[in-house]
Amino acid sequence: MTGLALPRWAGTLAFKAAVFITVMCCALAALLGVLVHVSVTDRTVGQARQLALARLHTATAQYEAGDSLLHGASLGPEELPAPLRRLAAAGDRGTMVGKRHGRPTMWAAGPADGGRVLAVAVDYSQGADTIAGLDRAIVWSSALAIGATLLVGAFAVTRVTRRLHGTAQVARRISSGDLDARVDDPRTKDVTRPQDEVAAVAAALDTMASSLQGRLLTEQRFTADVAHELRTPLTGLHAAAELLPPGRPTELVRDRVAALRTLTEDLLEISRLDTRREKLELGTEQLGAVAERVVRASGTDTEVRVVRDEWVETDRRRLERVLGNLVANAHRHGRGPVVVTVDGPVVTVRDHGDGYPAYLVEHGPQRFRTEGGATGHGLGLTIALGQAEVLGARLEFANAAGGGALAGLTLPRRPGPGPDGAAWEAPHPNPS
Numbered sequence: 001m002t003g004l005a006l007p008r009w010a011g012t013l014a015f016k017a018a019v020f021i022t023v024m025c026c027a028l029a030a031l032l033g034v035l036v037h038v039s040v041t042d043r044t045v046g047q048a049r050q051l052a053l054a055r056l057h058t059a060t061a062q063y064e065a066g067d068s069l070l071h072g073a074s075l076g077p078e079e080l081p082a083p084l085r086r087l088a089a090a091g092d093r094g095t096m097v098g099k100r101h102g103r104p105t106m107w108a109a110g111p112a113d114g115g116r117v118l119a120v121a122v123d124y125s126q127g128a129d130t131i132a133g134l135d136r137a138i139v140w141s142s143a144l145a146i147g148a149t150l151l152v153g154a155f156a157v158t159r160v161t162r163r164l165h166g167t168a169q170v171a172r173r174i175s176s177g178d179l180d181a182r183v184d185d186p187r188t189k190d191v192t193r194p195q196d197e198v199a200a201v202a203a204a205l206d207t208m209a210s211s212l213q214g215r216l217l218t219e220q221r222f223t224a225d226v227a228h229e230l231r232t233p234l235t236g237l238h239a240a241a242e243l244l245p246p247g248r249p250t251e252l253v254r255d256r257v258a259a260l261r262t263l264t265e266d267l268l269e270i271s272r273l274d275t276r277r278e279k280l281e282l283g284t285e286q287l288g289a290v291a292e293r294v295v296r297a298s299g300t301d302t303e304v305r306v307v308r309d310e311w312v313e314t315d316r317r318r319l320e321r322v323l324g325n326l327v328a329n330a331h332r333h334g335r336g337p338v339v340v341t342v343d344g345p346v347v348t349v350r351d352h353g354d355g356y357p358a359y360l361v362e363h364g365p366q367r368f369r370t371e372g373g374a375t376g377h378g379l380g381l382t383i384a385l386g387q388a389e390v391l392g393a394r395l396e397f398a399n400a401a402g403g404g405a406l407a408g409l410t411l412p413r414r415p416g417p418g419p420d421g422a423a424w425e426a427p428h429p430n431p432s
Contacts, residue, residue, distance in 0.1 A: 029142035
């Protein structure tokens with residue numbers, strides 16, 4: 001049996017603070033109201049009881065002297081409460097609040113000669129009205145106090161939660177790659193102002209972001225410097241390898257030199273992508289033609305399926321780089337047949353191998369990481385993902401239901417006419 005699902009807003013700090021403030025205000029108001037009610041009631045009832053007992057004493061003296069009884073005194077009145085009547089009949093005196101002619105009355109009764117009961121009635125309407133008015137005042141003042149406290153508490157809590165939300169948004173921007181994002185809480189810049197916990201969290205986040213940015217920039221510069229330094233000797237090695245006599249050793253040397261040159265160029269490309277300063281050279285391209293051109297350039301046995309062709313405004317060189325890396329990865333790490341499908345603005349590349357590793361599907365490609373005995377440096381998909389981000393496209397990795405790896409590239413739609421002057425159609429959702 002599952003518990004009742006609470007709405008999302010019920011888990012927010014503002015809601016929890018409002019509930020806590022409300023409960024505490026209600027408890028405090030109830031406690032104070034009970035104390036005031038009990039104190040005033042005891043005093044009012046005590047005064048009425050003393051007055052009733054004093055009149056009973058006077059009435060008893062008059063009755064024993066044979067004088068006429070004062071107003072409000074009588075023998076065994078019918079409206080005398082039964083518990084008080086029994087108490088007086090037993091020979092004791094007592095008081096009790098009851099009714100007389102429908103009005104609140106303080107009764108005092110005691111024994112009289114002949115086993116009769118002498119009772120005195122004192123009007124208690126004013127005391128009852130005082131207590132009722134006090135109770136209403138307590139209720140209204142408690143409601144007003146709770147409302148005012150809630151407003152003040154909500155204002156104070158909202159200020160805190162607004163700052164927390166701002167800090168969380170900056171943290172999300174940093175996690176998405178915006179290393180220049182900072183909270184810049186003014187409380188952290190003025191040392192004379194008291195520093196609360198939210199300011200401490202903001203300062204810690206800004207410090208962490210600055211440190212992380214510095215380390216990443218250092219790594220990026222190191223990668224770029226190493227790649228640049230390797231280009232010169234590799235160029236010399238390539239030229240020297242071309243001068244070697246034909247043979248198997250020469251082929252091995254040339255193959256390794258080519259692999260080193262490819263790795264160096266990939267590192268340079270990644271360093272440029274890391275700087276996030278790449279500029280697009282936009283043009284209108286037909287996705288089906290781009291996919292076929294990429295497959296021809298790869299020299300692989302890859303099938304191109306055009307379900308619904310599309311004209312898009314994109315950077316052709318970067319788009320070809322993304323699709324070329326996806327096709328090369330499918331042939332290198334998967335098994336045929338490899339199929340490139342164009343369906344509107346969505347291009348998918350699927351192989352029929354063992355599929356992507358679990359870490360890649362969950363977290364995306366990671367440079368210099370491969371699993372399952374695969375060869376390579378893990379840079380091809382990393383570059384494809386980086387170039388897709390520059391294009392503003394979404395590149396997703398998954399494992400197909402029937403087996404094999406599935407990479408889906410969804411290009412953004414930019415409004416405007418196609419090369420033939422006709423308006424572009426809005427993309428249809430791709431169920432795959």
